[in-house]
Amino acid sequence: MAGHTSSLLLRQTVPDGTGTPARADDVTLNSAEATNGLHRICPQHFRAALTASGKPVTRAFRIAGHAVRLHFADDVIARRLTRAFAHLEGDTQEPELTVNAWQSTGIAAPPLPAIHSDAATRGAVAHFDDGRARALYQPAIRILNVLDVPQDVGWFWTEDAAGIPEWECATPIRHILHWWLAERGAQQVHAAAVGNKSGGVLVVGKGGSGKSTVSLACATAGMAYAGDDYVAATVTPEPYVHSLYSSAKVEPHHLLRFPALSEGPGVVRPERSEVAPFDTEKTVLYLHELRPDVPVSGFPLRAIVLPKITESGTSGLAPISAPRALAALAPSTIVQLHTAGQDALEAMKRLVAEVPSFELELGGEIDAIAPLVSQLLTDLGSDGTAGR
Amino acid sequence: MERMRFRINAPQVITETIDGEAIMINLGTGNYYSVAGSGAEVCGFLEQGADVEMVIESLSQGYEAPRDSIASAVRDLIADLEREGLIVPLEGDSSASVVAVAAEREARRPFEKPYLEKYTDMQDLVLLDPVHEVDERGWPHVQPAAQADGA
Numbered sequence: 001m002a003g004h005t006s007s008l009l010l011r012q013t014v015p016d017g018t019g020t021p022a023r024a025d026d027v028t029l030n031s032a033e034a035t036n037g038l039h040r041i042c043p044q045h046f047r048a049a050l051t052a053s054g055k056p057v058t059r060a061f062r063i064a065g066h067a068v069r070l071h072f073a074d075d076v077i078a079r080r081l082t083r084a085f086a087h088l089e090g091d092t093q094e095p096e097l098t099v100n101a102w103q104s105t106g107i108a109a110p111p112l113p114a115i116h117s118d119a120a121t122r123g124a125v126a127h128f129d130d131g132r133a134r135a136l137y138q139p140a141i142r143i144l145n146v147l148d149v150p151q152d153v154g155w156f157w158t159e160d161a162a163g164i165p166e167w168e169c170a171t172p173i174r175h176i177l178h179w180w181l182a183e184r185g186a187q188q189v190h191a192a193a194v195g196n197k198s199g200g201v202l203v204v205g206k207g208g209s210g211k212s213t214v215s216l217a218c219a220t221a222g223m224a225y226a227g228d229d230y231v232a233a234t235v236t237p238e239p240y241v242h243s244l245y246s247s248a249k250v251e252p253h254h255l256l257r258f259p260a261l262s263e264g265p266g267v268v269r270p271e272r273s274e275v276a277p278f279d280t281e282k283t284v285l286y287l288h289e290l291r292p293d294v295p296v297s298g299f300p301l302r303a304i305v306l307p308k309i310t311e312s313g314t315s316g317l318a319p320i321s322a323p324r325a326l327a328a329l330a331p332s333t334i335v336q337l338h339t340a341g342q343d344a345l346e347a348m349k350r351l352v353a354e355v356p357s358f359e360l361e362l363g364g365e366i367d368a369i370a371p372l373v374s375q376l377l378t379d380l381g382s383d384g385t386a387g388r
Numbered sequence: 389m390e391r392m393r394f395r396i397n398a399p400q401v402i403t404e405t406i407d408g409e410a411i412m413i414n415l416g417t418g419n420y421y422s423v424a425g426s427g428a429e430v431c432g433f434l435e436q437g438a439d440v441e442m443v444i445e446s447l448s449q450g451y452e453a454p455r456d457s458i459a460s461a462v463r464d465l466i467a468d469l470e471r472e473g474l475i476v477p478l479e480g481d482s483s484a485s486v487v488a489v490a491a492e493r494e495a496r497r498p499f500e501k502p503y504l505e506k507y508t509d510m511q512d513l514v515l516l517d518p519v520h521e522v523d524e525r526g527w528p529h530v531q532p533a534a535q536a537d538g539a
Contacts, residue, residue: 032524032525032526034526034527035526035527113527122517125520130524322406323407323411323422326404327422331420334415335514335517336513339519341402341415342399345413348404
């Protein structure tokens with residue numbers, strides 16, 4: 001924490017309220033003022049970006065049952081951050097959460113911590129939470145997320161919207177959504193979710209465990225698709241999975257197993273990233289463009305499924321204990337979310353306690369997966385009473 | 389060791405118990421653990437403020453097994469939990485907790501030896517994606533050059 005008392009000479013852009021282009025004033029802030037005042041500083045920067053752009057974009061979505069309004073300072077950042085939300089667009093109610101997003105096009109960056117990430121710590125982040133505001137800075141991709149908790153307003157800044165890695169665009173503003181939704185009983189989890197109109201399963205496990213195999217196999221078969229990487233889950237009034245993103249991320253060689261999803265405008269293949277630690281990206285699929293019939297906003301949760309890749313050649317389902325399901329869901333979620341803790345673990349425990357859990361052996365036959373999941377949902381019945 | 393008391397090493401360690409098994413996650417290392425058998429009970433007693441002797445006594449009254457066997461198993465588990473940084477010694481008098489722990493006694497049943505299973509498969513992600521928690525002093529320190537240039 002050395003240097004915490006050092007001062008910051010910030011070329012802070014202050015809108016003058018006359019509609020003319022913002023001017024820049026030199027403002028001296030120390031680190032504590034810069035961090036604690038993010039919820040006051042971000043509006044100034046956003047207004048400056050709006051003035052500089054002159055082309056603001058507003059989009060409205062319904063996410064996990066809440067009206068969310070996204071304001072963008074320009075259409076470039078709007079395009080990069082809304083593609084994965086397309087299946088949730090169209091809410092006309094007064095927003096419960098508003099997120100303002102901008103990039104540094106000739107204006108000052110907001111106050112940022114001096115932490116660095118390299119190949120050894122590629123995903124290093126700085127996190128701040130004083131109850132009034134939460135902030136997370138991702139130095140490798142120059143993204144700052146801020147939530148003004150009592151105002152229900154989020155602030156998203158990036159240095160260069162065109163340079164945001166596609167994998168980040170596939171799951172945009174997830175930290176702000178994680179913090180805000182958690183306060184409303186919706187826990188973001190690292191899981192895929194597929195099913196049908198009457199219910200679905202949460203597919204859990206760490207990266208490489210087979211989540212995408214299951215979710216893409218089910219999407220290919222026309223089953224309802226709520227997500228591949230991050231979804232939100234609520235326990236009351238009934239266990240329910242809420243879609244956050246229509247995207248999926250898959251290793252390029254793995255995509256060969258899903259030829260129906262491997263071509264089209266919804267496929268974004270990795271280019272060699274200019275961000276060195278991330279120069280081996282996955283292919284991103286936008287399911288609402290590839291299979292407009294499969295993305296859904298959510299469904300009742302009937303079961304938790306833990307994939308297991310086997311060499312046996314046969315696929316099948318077997319019940320597993322609740323502790324094993326929680327051990328598959330919680331550590332992976334908490335590590336991936338960066339800022340989750342005891343409250344998140346408790347929320348996931350309550351979720352696991354409500355539905356039965358199964359191990360899904362993946363024997364190599366992609367076509368066998370969707371019928372197994374469908375049969376499981378049928379066996380569980382509409383109220384899930386056949387299990388736990 | 390008998391009079392020592394411990395607490396869960398929160399907030400670095402988080403834990404929940406489901407179906408008699410405790411899942412513990414060390415946020416600092418990414419390692420996670422299953423505490424099974426009678427282990428979740430041991431953790432529960434420790435969280436209530438019981439010292440090691442009280443934990444042994446409570447389990448001895450609750451399980452059908454020689455006291456020495458139970459004592460050995462409890463000491464081994466507590467040593468494992470402390471070695472993994474999941475619990476830390478707690479200062480202070482334990483007498484106030486005696487009644488609370490005694491009230492937890494149940495009918496005697498076959499002893500399930502407590503054990504700790506460790507999983508390290510998340511460790512790499514934590515090492516690659518470290519989280520720098522920032523306190524009230526603000527961001528660790530600023531980037532004068534970048535800020536002054538408006539970058």
